[in-house]
Amino acid sequence: MKGYRDGLNYMQVAALDGVGLVHAEGVSRSVSRHAHDSLCFGAVLSGSRDFVEGEQPVTVRAGQVMAINPQQVHACGMEGPCSYVMFSVRPEALRRVLGELGMAVDPMPRLQDMAIDDPYLYSRIIRLSEITLRHGDPLESQTLFLDIMARLLSEHAGLEPPALPDEPEAVTRARAYLNAHFEENISLADLAKAANLSPFHLSRVFTARTGLPPHEYQTARRIRHAKRMLEAGEPAAQVAVDCGFADQSHLSRAFKRIMGMTPGQYAEAHQ
Secondary structure: OOOOEOOEEEEEOOOOOOEEEEEEEEEOOOEEEEOOOOEEEEEEEEOEEEEEEOOEEEEEEOOOEEEEOOOOOEEEEOOOOEEEEEEEEOHHHHHHHHHHHOOOOOOOOOOOOOEEOOHHHHHHHHHHHHHHHHOOOHHHHHHHHHHHHHHHHHHHOOOOOOOOOOOHHHHHHHHHHHHHOOOOOOOHHHHHHHHOOOHHHHHHHHHHHHOOOHHHHHHHHHHHHHHHHHHOOOOHHHHHHHOOOOOHHHHHHHHHHHHOOOHHHHHHHOO
16 A cells, blocks of 8 residues: 555555546545546545546536546646545456456447546445455455446446346255355355355345345354454454454454444453
8 A cells, every 4th residue: 555645645555456446535626637558437525626638527426426537637626625436447357347247348338427426426436435444355355346236337337237046956055155154255256156156246146135235144143253362352353363464453443333332342241
């Protein structure tokens, strides 16, 4: 991960080959007309960002999604300080994800708008940026990314993913794999291979059948084991390591989100 320079932090997303992330904090400079090879999508956190494509100005405000097609010539500007996150998906990564989603690769799909009002999509992009900046869990990153791309392309580029049949036996295999390897940094590809399905197909049918995406199922399984260790008096730092969390703060955030209390509070209640 590279540090901030002039309010910008750029990094490659470790769990997503060919995907980069820019995190901007309070930037206000303009950028002249240019184009990207990559598909870009992001979320404005505060302030607003102005785009000009041809003669048409578009303003993306806090709470909105911004999207730029490959080779779409545009200029960028801001009236005041703006904070945002922006992912870039290189052409080879875009073709790969279209194949995984079962969508048409040729001609390449085009997003219809640069400014998008879609609260669900916005929240997913924010979440993907948070885990990238914090701990980069591969299973969550890859599941979120496929979900974001499916939403972006189906709702905002007019493509529809194919209907997917239910796969109860495959989901059973995936659950067994997660139960046996809950403490490991499993990739979605690893899990899909164990279930004998494509990553997108597995993610969709697993969520539909269990009520949880694979990464949330894995987190819940980790928290169950963490509870037993805390009840036995194990220190939180060791619990984090043994349960597969990146560090103690990662454990604390996940534990509080699911249990409504910190690991320390839970341990104290069971002394």
